[in-house]
Amino acid sequence: MTERDEREHTETDTPGLDGLELVLEAVLFAASEPLRMQDLVAACTGMEGVGHGEVEAALQRLAEHYRDRSLELVRSASGFRFRVRQRFSSHVQASLPERPPRLSRALLETLAIIAYRQPVTRAEIEDIRGVAVSTQIMRNILEREWVHVVGHKEVPGRPALYATTRTFLDDLGLSRLDELPPLDALRELVDPPVEADSDEGPSGGAADGASSDETAEHPTLQ
């Protein structure tokens, strides 16, 4: 019933130039991709006297309407789109029901090696891990500000030397790095290898949600 009423409403009372702004609003918010000018003009088929210019002007009014709201109308190379303003990031994150994925095993290993061997180069990390460290992992831990570059090793190529940061300690709930157990104590946890292929480690569960690049690394272990 309501459906029919609504539909009739559209037919009899086609929005005029005033309604153009609302039509564009409807269309822009319904789209999951940016809309090109021609899509917007197409949306106005059947509305008299609406062309390029009218659409431009209505977009202007629409953007103005949202000036003090949490949304902004932006034009990118691919078209027009409403987007949520950046300063609401933390609220949006807090509202999302899905939790971010776990840290991958490869990332944790890299982070642990940097913590215990800092300052250390990527080649040294790779040497200890026995496998390559993906650029993505390095970028990830640098962006997260768990690790930073403290200098460059004076060898050919001048590779960056990585060390852990204050943020890293804060996130672990530590006040100083030497609150981590000493390496010798950890070594005692490492049982003498029984089988050559026991590289699974005691922490099988930690590999959950591992990124694919990590999986790709595994064959070279041993």
Place this chain on the structure above:
Amino acid sequence: MTERDEREHTETDTPGLDGLELVLEAVLFAASEPLRMQDLVAACTGMEGVGHGEVEAALQRLAEHYRDRSLELVRSASGFRFRVRQRFSSHVQASLPERPPRLSRALLETLAIIAYRQPVTRAEIEDIRGVAVSTQIMRNILEREWVHVVGHKEVPGRPALYATTRTFLDDLGLSRLDELPPLDALRELVDPPVEADSDEGPSGGAADGASSDETAEHPTLQ
């Protein structure tokens, strides 16, 4: 740079109750699914004095703000979301690159049986339809998340029991299953007429314009 500025902006100038409306707006438009009340309250973590009641009130103001716009705040089975008012649907459709594919009758009948008879097995669906249900149809409605497996019937083979999901209700704009239009009543067969028809009987004036009353009297056909 701008990023950091924005972040500081949020932190130093935490939106108060006035800003709550904007926070909810941001969060609702950023979500790809309806948000539950608890998600909305979670979005306000860190905002002082914001609880259930404040969120309710702000949602009210937000809905009011959009009263004359092309969007409306609605509450469906899984929560709150903004949607385009239906009288703008034709414009949205005109802006879409392609129409969504039609649902086949077989799929709709299967869906209807699951909706009204849930939980139901595939064999039971096939009994009602009098024809096999294709695997493709089951896969289709499972992938659309309109239907899910809620258990297994304790009969030989332990066939899956299907039921509709919240997404199904959301997509039909319902908040509860009993908002579906009721099934037609079964008419009882009261003393079925004796049909002493013979093989060669051309079905006389059986047809045209015969009301069901007349039809009920058809035993005289011959």
Place this chain on the structure above:
Amino acid sequence: MTAAVETPDPESAVEADWACRVNGSPLGELPADLYIPPDALEVFLESFEGPLDLLLYLIRRQNLDILAIPIAEITRQYMAYIEVMQALRLELAGEYLVMAALLAEIKSRMLLPRPSAASEDSDEDPRLALIRQLQEYERFKTAAERLEAMPRMDRDVFHAQASRDALEAPPPPAPELEELLEALVGVLRRATLRSHHQISSEALSVRERMARILEKLEHDAFVEFTSLLTGVEGRPGVVVSFLAVLELSKAGLLEWGQGDPYGPIQVRRRRTGEDA
């Protein structure tokens, strides 16, 4: 429309039925003698959702009541469709043939004289089960039509959404100490397996101090060595810093200098030829 149906000649039932059906179908309003391409028939026949659907169509077409279906006539029409489907080599679902057998059975039971002193259950109308099934199917067929007519998300109703492009990605979870150590144990185990590799274990405080000192040093500016040793932690801090400087030096990361004889000892990050 019904003229053909009423054709008394059973032999012509099939053709007659076609004429009738075509007139009644969306193809309609065509002269009855027009040639109908087999594809059109195929499309028409394929539009049935099964034997129950076909039966319902036959019943509804004649405005008959399900509760009182004239079995003989409906069976004849049903068979006519089946034959045409087979003649057109349409893939015929087995259910259609099962229904044909059922109709034939009901028809024969209805032809039998009703035993006057029969028990209650044999008195039951043989059409009953079929009528139930048809009614039940029709309810859901109607329900399906109503579902289809309801406004549906992404077809008639559109969710309003804005881009999250400008938003910062949610931060990854913080590492758990336990996970971190577990990962390290795994690394150590592998390193042991490869046996050629040894990880030396300086005190962590020294390693950390090494990093802090490197952070401070520039390769183009000397600082006083002693300035590296002053720490807020008192004597143990000085010792740690001293060890850290020694380690860095051993690793070839530092360069030493002395501006004046007897002047303060100075230190900077070693620069290589490359960036000189």
